Amino acid sequence: MGYRIAVVGATGNVGREMLNILADREFPADEVVALASRKSLGQECGYGEKTLKAQDLDRFDFTGFDIALFAIGSEATKKYAPKAAKAGCVVIDNSSLYRYDSDVPLIVPEVNADAVMGYAKKNIIANPNCSTAQMVVALKPLHDRATIRRVVVSTYQSVSGAGKAAMDELWNQTKGMYVPGQEVEPKHFPKQIAFNVIPHIDVFMEDGATKEEWKMVAETKKIVDPKIRVHATCVRVPVFVGHAEAINIEFEEELDEEEAREILRKAPGILVVDKREAGGYVTPVDCVGDYATYVSRIRTDPTQDNTLSLWCVSDNLRKGAALNAVQIAELLGRRVLKKG
Template identity: 85%
Template sequence: MGYRVVVAGATGNVGREMLNILAEREFPVEEIAALASRKSLGTEVSFGDKTLTTKDLDTFDFTGWDIALFAVGSDATKIYAPKAAAAGCVVIDNSSLYRYDPQVPLIVPEVNADAIEGYKAKNIIANPNCSTAQMVVALKPLHDRARIKRVVVSTYQSVSGAGKAGIDELWNQTKGIYVPGQEVEPSKFTKQIAFNVIPHIDSFMEDGSTKEEWKMVAETKKILDPKVKVTATCVRVPVFVGHSEAINIEFEDFLDEEEARDILREAPGVLVVDKREAGGYITPVECVGDYATYISRIRQDSTLDNGLNLWCVSDNLRKGAALNAVQIAEVLGNRCLKKG
């Protein structure tokens, strides 16, 4: 016996990936509904070998539905997620709206699956920021072994993290550079993204950090351990899909790089590709379409008594968003909403 599942925001990049991954992983779906805003109403989307026609999110009745995967942004989530939750449908939300609510669990299944029981408070579960999700998958097994004190992370985030508009802007600007008279001014981003990097994602805060950087700090503490200190610099790069991170970790106890490599090889959701030779590492282009968080460049940090450096790459539309949401649904089904 399967579940009645809703995907809200089914015409967007993440919503389409949610449908793809539900089908790929053979999630036990009895019935599925694809929802969209009125401007996208009637758009057709794929679910495995089926074609779904989107329904109106504004008038949809969530009564009798089991799980709703939301990929509609914070403003729409604020309106529709409480309606779904009140109707008895468990919401798994990809926006930032509920991530910092103490009554809403923030889940990465490989890291803190046990926290899912907390969904009962509001019938809502939060999906973390894409850059946080892949990082904590890498940190968790190392933290269990040697206790992490501090993390310094620099991200190299693809334009798909800014949605379709970000992808279009990179594509059009790149073409425009080669065609005189067809240059494209920045619109989605604050500066040219083609052949450039921008150290600015989301809005600036009073302390000089950006909201994206603050998210990584707050979410890592909530998911992994509130005692871990985190500092982040988040950068947008001219890559279509796939986020990369250079992570420096300081531990309470010494952890040898060889042992760290062995630990990560056995960790759920992680694939280690770490050869000290040309090409012996993973780049964003190679991770697109994969479920795994890839780890490369594992090495001792000689400036610390107990330090390691590593390189972390993952498909931000998958593990950073849609895949993690579906994995949460799987945990929810297995532990809390068992049927049949």
Template identity: 70%
Template structure:
């Protein structure tokens, strides 16, 4: 049987990627609808070899679809996800609004697929923060093997995580460095992003962490294990697509780099590229457009007992957003958790 799928926010970076992933993975959909705000009604977006015209969010009848893949921001999700869920449509939301609701499962299928069964409380499933998603995919198999006590992570996050305006700003500023009159004044970011690094993503909180860093701490606990201690420093870098993370992990039990490498090579969603030679690692350029989460630079951290350090790279628009969303829908189908499942 085929399903009916609506993609809300279809004209945005992640919405377009959701449509691409649905087509590339041959998701069992009889109908796919592109949904956007009223000003984008009639705009055409690509779905495989077809073009879909956008429907108005406020006028669309969600009772006729099985899945709503939501990528329109927290304010829209806050208002519309409960309304859509009440129509019997399962909402898989990419915003941060529902992630910390106890009645909404926060899912990365390679990590906690069984928890998706809890969606029935509100008919909503939350997608985690992009930087969290790629991190927990890597932590899960290592946690199963040696039990993680503490994680220290520094992220190097691409501008696409902040939307199309952020990508445009990097492009404009980069040109402006060399072309007189182009201008390099920041508008989307608090400082110049071209040829620079900004150690702030989202707003600052009272304890000095930013909200992006707080998200990683709280979401890792909810998805993987509340006993794990995690501290994060999140940095925006002048890269268009692909988030990178330098991760140091302290375990309860001893685990060697060789053991970790072997475990990760056998784990779903992960590709290990770890040659101890120039270029023997993955960077965001290679990860862009790829489904896998890449792990490189696996080595001992001799400053703590039972410590490892590693480098993690993933396409934030895919595993960090669109791919994970579609995988959640696939998980609901494969686990026969749909209301009309046989």
């Protein structure tokens, strides 16, 4: 007997990826339903060789369903997630609503799988921010070996992390640059995104950090270790899919680059591509559609004792969102629900 799965927000970028990944990974599901808002009612969504039609989330009864993968904003999640959880359906939520709730586990399966058992307090599990998810996959095996003291990270985040409207804005602005009189003014972003980079993701906070930067700090502490100090600068770049990060890591113990490279090669979810030659590294274009978190350019920082730098790349719609949610569902199945 398999699971009954609901994908909430199935017509959006992340929801569609969730359906694709459930099919690709042959998740043991007897039934999968696609749910969306009333305006998307009846839209078709691919699920392997099947086509699902989006059902009305507002009228849906979650009773009898095992897992609901949520890919809608925090406001809608606030309304519907408690209903699903109360009906006995475990919610795996991709929004930021529950990430900092002490009664809700924040899970990256390669990093803190044991924390999944905390789901029972609210019947909800949180999926981390896309930029955090890939970073902690790389940090955890190194932390286990040499204990991370401090992380300084600069991100290069694709527009898909901001949704379909953001992707459309990049596309339309890029086209408009070549057609006089058809220039597109910024609407989704505060400045032009085409042929530009914007050091501003989410809202600004009182200390000068943006909320995206704060998320990376808070989530790394919750997922990996509250003692790790993190400083982030998050930048939106004119790339459609794939986040990249330049990460500088200070350790309590000595760890040379060769050992770090071997540790990462053996770590779950990571592929190391690190040749010191032109093209011997992974870029966002290379990682699109892949499940792995890629690590390249591992090297010693000579300006600080016990410090390494590395380059980390991943498909943000997959590991940063949909894939991680499905991996949590797989983990939940193995550890708790045990069907299929």
